[in-house]
Amino acid sequence: MRLDEFPTKFAKLSGPMPVWHGTVDAAQLRSLCEQVERGGGKLLALWGSDELARDAGYAVHISLVTALGMLCLTLPVSAEHPAYPDISDLFPAANRMQRTLADLLGLYASGVDDHRKWLRHGSWPGSVHPLRKNFDGSTVFPTETDAYHFVTVSGDGVHEIPVGPVHAGTIEPGHFRFSVIGERVLRLEERLGYLHKGIEKRFESMTLAQGAKLAGRVSGDSTVAYAWAYAQAVESVTGTTPPPRAAALRAVLLELERIHNHLGDLGYLGNDVALAFGFAQFWILKEDVLRLNNELFGHRYLMDRIVPGGVACDLDSKGRERILQVFGHLEQEIHTLKDIYDEHAGVQDRFLTTGRVTPDLAAQLGLTGLPGRASSQAWDLRAQFPCEPYDKLDVRMATHRNGDVAARVTVRFEEVQESIRLIRQIMDQMPAGELCASIGNAPENTLGIGWVEGWRGEIMVALHTGKDNAIHRLHPHDPSWQNWPLLEHAIIGNIVPDFPLINKSFNLSYAGVDL
Amino acid sequence: MYQIIKQILRTGIKTETPPDPDDTLRVEVQRIQKNILRHVGRALAIRCVDAGSCNGCELEIHALNNAYYNIEGLGIHFVASPRHADMLLVTGPVSRHMETALKRTYDAIPQPRLVVALGDCGCDGGIFSPTDSAGNPCPSYASCGKISNVIPVDVAIPGCPPTPIAILQGILTAVSGEAKAP
Numbered sequence A: 001m002r003l004d005e006f007p008t009k010f011a012k013l014s015g016p017m018p019v020w021h022g023t024v025d026a027a028q029l030r031s032l033c034e035q036v037e038r039g040g041g042k043l044l045a046l047w048g049s050d051e052l053a054r055d056a057g058y059a060v061h062i063s064l065v066t067a068l069g070m071l072c073l074t075l076p077v078s079a080e081h082p083a084y085p086d087i088s089d090l091f092p093a094a095n096r097m098q099r100t101l102a103d104l105l106g107l108y109a110s111g112v113d114d115h116r117k118w119l120r121h122g123s124w125p126g127s128v129h130p131l132r133k134n135f136d137g138s139t140v141f142p143t144e145t146d147a148y149h150f151v152t153v154s155g156d157g158v159h160e161i162p163v164g165p166v167h168a169g170t171i172e173p174g175h176f177r178f179s180v181i182g183e184r185v186l187r188l189e190e191r192l193g194y195l196h197k198g199i200e201k202r203f204e205s206m207t208l209a210q211g212a213k214l215a216g217r218v219s220g221d222s223t224v225a226y227a228w229a230y231a232q233a234v235e236s237v238t239g240t241t242p243p244p245r246a247a248a249l250r251a252v253l254l255e256l257e258r259i260h261n262h263l264g265d266l267g268y269l270g271n272d273v274a275l276a277f278g279f280a281q282f283w284i285l286k287e288d289v290l291r292l293n294n295e296l297f298g299h300r301y302l303m304d305r306i307v308p309g310g311v312a313c314d315l316d317s318k319g320r321e322r323i324l325q326v327f328g329h330l331e332q333e334i335h336t337l338k339d340i341y342d343e344h345a346g347v348q349d350r351f352l353t354t355g356r357v358t359p360d361l362a363a364q365l366g367l368t369g370l371p372g373r374a375s376s377q378a379w380d381l382r383a384q385f386p387c388e389p390y391d392k393l394d395v396r397m398a399t400h401r402n403g404d405v406a407a408r409v410t411v412r413f414e415e416v417q418e419s420i421r422l423i424r425q426i427m428d429q430m431p432a433g434e435l436c437a438s439i440g441n442a443p444e445n446t447l448g449i450g451w452v453e454g455w456r457g458e459i460m461v462a463l464h465t466g467k468d469n470a471i472h473r474l475h476p477h478d479p480s481w482q483n484w485p486l487l488e489h490a491i492i493g494n495i496v497p498d499f500p501l502i503n504k505s506f507n508l509s510y511a512g513v514d515l
Numbered sequence B: 001m002y003q004i005i006k007q008i009l010r011t012g013i014k015t016e017t018p019p020d021p022d023d024t025l026r027v028e029v030q031r032i033q034k035n036i037l038r039h040v041g042r043a044l045a046i047r048c049v050d051a052g053s054c055n056g057c058e059l060e061i062h063a064l065n066n067a068y069y070n071i072e073g074l075g076i077h078f079v080a081s082p083r084h085a086d087m088l089l090v091t092g093p094v095s096r097h098m099e100t101a102l103k104r105t106y107d108a109i110p111q112p113r114l115v116v117a118l119g120d121c122g123c124d125g126g127i128f129s130p131t132d133s134a135g136n137p138c139p140s141y142a143s144c145g146k147i148s149n150v151i152p153v154d155v156a157i158p159g160c161p162p163t164p165i166a167i168l169q170g171i172l173t174a175v176s177g178e179a180k181a182p
């Protein structure tokens, strides 16, 4: 099958995003992946499902992104030979997703070299696959030792520094294994999965209505993006269109989330180069936004404000005035602080050329989202596939070529300013009307996809329905899946003390990938 | 440098300049801060462990460091080593994969030590815990559930995530020895 045929041959899913879905065989799957890769497209997510109860073995699902939109492929896999073609040679980011699929569902990519586990540590045996339907999620196994083979670097003067899972600061747990010579990093290998708490299994015991709250807690700092993506998926399978006012409010919430996260990061990035002043200033601004969120929408991080069908909050003219008032101050402060960051020799010395990911490497390995845009990977759903209300806004995408910490800082500054502009414009054009449409019943065995540009990058929620509005399978996908492996590259040749700075400049989610 | 100093002067001291809508909040911050000072004198060292949170609770711990709450200004520090800590602040349901790390961190803290469990997840496992046939939260293949299932807890602070004020209050309750978690 030729790639340009998919819009005519595959079914377009209902909803605002350009997503096509089709069932393919192994040869077609490989061929379509090759064509997407050659055409400059990328891999978004890879997951699997247990279809034994429907007499259909298992299934592997892959979503790819091309200039036309998302292409979601389903490959049926037999229960006797649970294998599918490896695609990590085309998309290196597939490596950890494929290993996760082996851990959780026992489906294996044929022909791969890397057979190591990924999300599984020592809490359940390798012969058990928690996402199989015949596995009872409340089974508790005794803890085994976690035998995991790290790649070792040998040579004169090379030594290893193991860090984590518990880190020095208040951050999420993960293990980093540095191989260094003196201060210089030769290699970094990550080991994640510490936060695995069985979110995907948990979803399968929920109905479409119950799942909304859990979706908003996959990665707390992106709760709005996940809640919106989940709502899109539910609306797609039930054929619901949220009212225009709800769509506008959702975008206001999403941009507020982007603003407060970027402000926090800009503060921490100052702190990490010993400019405590930057931390103090930006975190005052962040707190101002959090308090504004709470005052207007009833939650500092806007959890549970987006619900399937619409939103659970509103904005009146007084609220609009408050936002304009806070933004007036915010804009002025950001302007001043940007000048200070730009002109501070010490800060620039640490930011420039540190943790560099060249555009070539970024393209080759699939760097995405905010760090992607700082390395010339010009993808932003709000600009490329704008759903309501972004279709009326002409979003300006922030991109840079340098791919260093400085570029990731600049992208954040530009995106905060753009988000402020967008919110003002949305509020000027705010449609009147309902806040929430009622949700009908979802047909069984239907796929719905939600796809939202969160502050980190693209968040996807893939929802497969079961009987009576139950969730048969749900896969939430965080852009951190793609970007964690690039962090391993960004640190090479840098010094160990710059790792916290580089790590912060990516600010990836652990919870979002450990699930 | 001139610009930085100008900006610092322009910003003023946030901890003492109440913006209108937050008067009640600010009074509360100062009252709690005084109480904490009375109990701990000039130093309380806290070691945080994320044992399985969604990272929402971490956001509010970070917020405690901002100029509005100014927790470091009180002599309450977040420390890098459990060896330096008086208190362990734990978030999340405890994932099975963090169980050992959490127990080891707890063991490494010198006695007497306090443990504060943060958030709905820390209190009872929250939304991540499956329920048994009687409707009570139960452990799963991947999660041990609430924090007191793994280590003894002195105070549990509900909320999703708990606000910075609630966290300060919880810390105060723990240091003043007024409450034990059920």
Ligand code: SF4
Residues within 6 Å of the ligand: A217, A220, B052, B053, B054, B055, B056, B057, B091, B092, B093, B118, B119, B120, B121, B122, B126, B127, B159, B160, B161, B162
């Ligand atoms: S209590 Fe809420 S914010 Fe905290 S870890 Fe649990 S879900 Fe996340």
